[in-house]
Amino acid sequence: MDIEKGTIRKITTALLCAVLSACGGGSSGSGAAPSVEDSSNSLLRSVSSDEEFVARFKSAYTQTNGNRQDQQPPLAAEGAAADNSESPSGYSSTYTLEDNVDEFDVLKYDGDYLYIVPTIQQTCCFISQGxxxxxxxxxxxxxxxxxxxxxxxxSTNPDDASAQEVTTIPLADGEYVQGLYVQNNRLISIGTTQFYGSYGDAWQQIAPWGQQSVAVKIYDTSNIDNISQLWNISIEGGYVDSRRIGDILYLISRHTPYWDNIYYYPASQQEANANKQTLAGTTSADIIPRITVNEQTKPLLTAEDCLITRNDKADEYAYPVITSITAIPLNNPNSAQTTCYDEDANGIYMSANALYLSQARYGSSEGQTRVHKFALGAGKPDYRGSADIAGSLWNRGQVDFRMSEKGNQLRVVTTRYTGDSDDLRDHQLTILQEATDDLRLDQVSTLPNSSRPAELGKPNESLYGVRFLDDRLYLVSFEQIDPLYVLDLSNTTDPYIAGELEIPGFSDFLxxxxxxxxxxxxxxxxxxxxxxxxxxxxxxxxxxxxxxxxxxxxxxxxxxxxxxxxxxxxxxxxxxxxxxxxxxxxxxxxxxxxxxxxxxxxxxxxxxxxxxxxxxxxxxxxxxxxxxxxxxxxxxxxxxxxxxxxxxxxxxxxxxxxxxxxxxxxxxxxxx
Known part of the structure; x- marks a missing residue:
């Protein structure tokens, strides 16, 4: 990486971390939560009552920071993709990570019209043009x-490559459109009340979580000269990410209520006691985010619809944020259904069958990543299990490329931090699958392992490009040379390094x-x-x-x-x-x-x-x-x-x- 580019990345990361240090994480959901028996070892379980929901939320503000598990602010994914680029219509579409899983973007094309989101002007960090x-x-x-x-x-004319503006859709004051979807003569815009930046997907890093909302607007574009707005949807919370599968828009958001006189990170028992007094009369209605569809407002979920972290330790930190996964039928947004849980989400990966939410955890010096799986279908997302994986996932690049589902298995590449100055980082492949006896993701295999100890990358090399393709995994690491590794995953119980190529430079994207x-x-x-x-x-x-x-x-x-x-x-x-x-x-x-x-x-x-x-x-x-x-x-x-x-x-x-x-x-x- 050249010095100037590296400097800009460091400055950008520092600014984001400074903002993020003021916020917390959490989650919640709607619809009937899955039934998790008390004997389960799942990392998430159903809320037993409205009282437990409120008590758990309050506890996040009545513990001092010493009990927190996320002392460092996590970084979110910078973007990602699937290859549905081969269009039978003769034109390209948005490059995505998975086929049939659409991703929103600032430019969309339907073969006749280009739809363009206006650039949200930065207020700092310009290169001088003097x-x-x-x-x-x-x-x-x-x-x-x-x-x-x-x-x-x-409108476009591909015969001569011309384009002509035919109309515009004015945006309201304070409406920051982050991206668009197009589908069946519909234009779907995702807007937020906060601007999260334009380097990669830095807007996924939401801070602070309170006093925000996400707007989804659905327009009828069948008559381009007379575009009409069909639906105006607003959800309380900060925007995390979204995907579209067919007629369903999946929206991930995070919310925490706002109080004028609250210590969001109580540093002393005195501050924790002050929070207890402030929150003494709090009810679930004060905590649960609301959804508004065409001016009709209702709670996004109920307390009993939520999942919470299985907490067997009295001093374990509780998160003051609700992370919601809302499935919105584009034909009838009034029938939207939500699942939620009470942990933060630093990034997502979605296949055609499942959504995986992941979060950084800092209980281990080498780093740790927690993954939750939610199955996708006709109704609300269905919790299927969780796992903790050694190493960090969301640390650079298009990191959702580090996750891939094949069949009922999830393949994940993480980076472990060793503390050894001669070899600071080790990279690890982990393969998980759903347990048959519990809501749990079991480990199928890892690499390296005792039978195959060779490292994925030379000592001290960072991981750049990652791409899973069927039974292969391609990895590019770099410090001074560029090793390209090819891993054979055909036997998921025994993956191995099949080949390696060393060349100068590196590849971020494969x-x-x-x-x-x-x-x-x-x-x-x-x-x-x-x-x-x-x-x-x-x-x-x-x-x-x-x-x-x-x-x-x-x-x-x-x-x-x-x-x-x-x-x-x-x-x-x-x-x-x-x-x-x-x-x-x-x-x-x-x-x-x-x-x-x-x-x-x-x-x-x-x-x-x-x-x-x-x-x-x-x-x-x-x-x-x-x-x-x-x-x-x-x-x-x-x-x-x-x-x-x-x-x-x-x-x-x-x-x-x-x-x-x-x-x-x-x-x-x-x-x-």
Whole structure:
């Protein structure tokens, strides 16, 4: 990683941690909670009564901080993805981690219209534009709309790569739209009352939890000239994440009630006693979040619908936050159902069948991650069990790639911190499955183990790219070289390292081209500062090889791609003729020979050819589309997305679209 990029990541993390240090974690739910017998060893159990629900919640404010298990503020996932990119309609869709599990994003496309969320302008951390110069004055972006702005809708003509704004959806004051879904002539927006940032998925780190709400608005777009709002849904709490499976929107939120005179982290017995007095008359109605659907308000859940942490120790910390999983039928949001529990959630992974919520726990010096599984179906999410895993999960990159479900098993990669200065971190694969006799996730196997002690990565190497693909696991670790590991998971009771390749640089993001080819997006070590794309031949997993590399950006400058930490910035579309097309945005900053500072955003167009013969496959650079901001404004091009539709390419940079035909990217249109 180059120094400037590393510095920005550290500053961003420090700012987030400073904010997070003021908040806590917790959870709750709605609908009938699963029946958990008292003899169970499950980590969560049903609330026995309204009185127990209130007492547990109060106890979070009447214990001193010395009993807390989460002394360090956890970091949430920075983004993640599945490959449903091969669209039979001839156009690309949002890159996701799992097929058939849609993820919201700032740009959505339905084959006819582009739907664009306005950039939420940052209030700090801009690169000074005072001495900026840009490649082409003709490509200067128009003035960005001021908050709240509007959702822009542009019609497209893929024959000539043109786009034209046809309408907008104005946003209310204080309405921060984080992303969109499109489905069956419906546009679904997810808005919040707080802005959580735009680096990766930093907005998932919610602090403080109180006095927030999440807004879900569903629009009918069947007549684009007369868009109507069908549903307006508001849920009390901070936004964690969401996914869509068919007609069901799954929304994860966190809530804590607000009191003017409460010590949220009592540091002394005097403060704890003051909280007891403040909360003396508290009822469950004061604690439970509310949902409003088209101006009709009701409780999101009941106390008896919640799960709570099994607490057998009198001094074990109770969480003052309710984490809710709400299943919202898009056809009838009034029938939404919720499950909740009383622990925090640092990140999620969702398959087509289950939702896994995970949280960092700090009772162990090596780190520990707790995972809860909820089965998905026609009704509310159903608790299926939990497990504690050694090591940390949510520490860098697109970390939900570190989790993968196959059948009834969950595969997880964590990082354990050893305290050994010569080898600070060890990486571990853990495979879990549901127990047959309890609500529990049992360990099937781990790697390394006593029979296979070889480490996953060289000493002191951090873990970068991770990708589970059927019975294989690809891992990229890095300190000075870039080992690519291929693990064979076909026998889940005995996984093993099948092959290894050492090359310079590293890959943050891994994409499967097919069973024999793997694409990596990361950074070059030999040409420091350049974005590196590597095409790997993995047809022989015992002997993986690097076929070719392409370097992107300006040599000697500072270059990075949003696709390294946010999969939604990566676009991939397979063609009927066997050629695969892909686009990668790169932001470049450098000093020109004249001493001026130049900043530009480019979208690089590439093809993978000959993929049916992995030994002869190639990665070919076609060209790029450039979008540069005006030097007169504090322009922030944080959202870079693209769409491929037949031979047309649409590049969203900031709030505006640049476009071109694939065969002639230098002849471009924009900004629109």
């Amino acid at each position: 001495n900026a110069a840009f490649a082409s004055d003709a490509l200067v972006a128009p003035q960005n709309p001021q908050n709240p702005g509007s959702i822009r809708i542009l 994409h499967p081209v097919n069973d024999n080819l793997l694409l990596g997006v990361g950074q070059s070590a030999q040409n420091q500062g350049l974005v590196k794309l590597s095409l790997f031949n993995v047809s022989d997993i015992s002997n993986p090889s690097e076929l070719t590399t392409v370097l992107l950006g300006k040599d000697g400058g500072w270059n990075y791609s949003e696709a390294q930490y946010n999969r939604h910035a990566f676009t991939y579309l397979a063609q009927a003729d066997g050629t695969d097309r892909l686009t990668v945005p790169v932001q470049t900053s450098y000093n020109s020979d004249q001493g001026t500072y130049i900043s530009e955003n480019r979208l690089y167009l590439m093809e993978i050819n000959g993929k049916s013969n992995p030994a002869a496959a190639s990665l070919d650079l076609i060209g790029n589309i450039i979008a540069s901001p005006s030097p007169a404004e504090n322009w922030y091009g944080g959202q870079n997305r693209s769409v491929i539709h037949d031979d047309a390419v649409y590049f969203l940079s900031g709030d505006y679209i640049w476009s071109a035909l694939w065969a002639d990217p230098s002849t471009q249109i924009g900004p629109q």
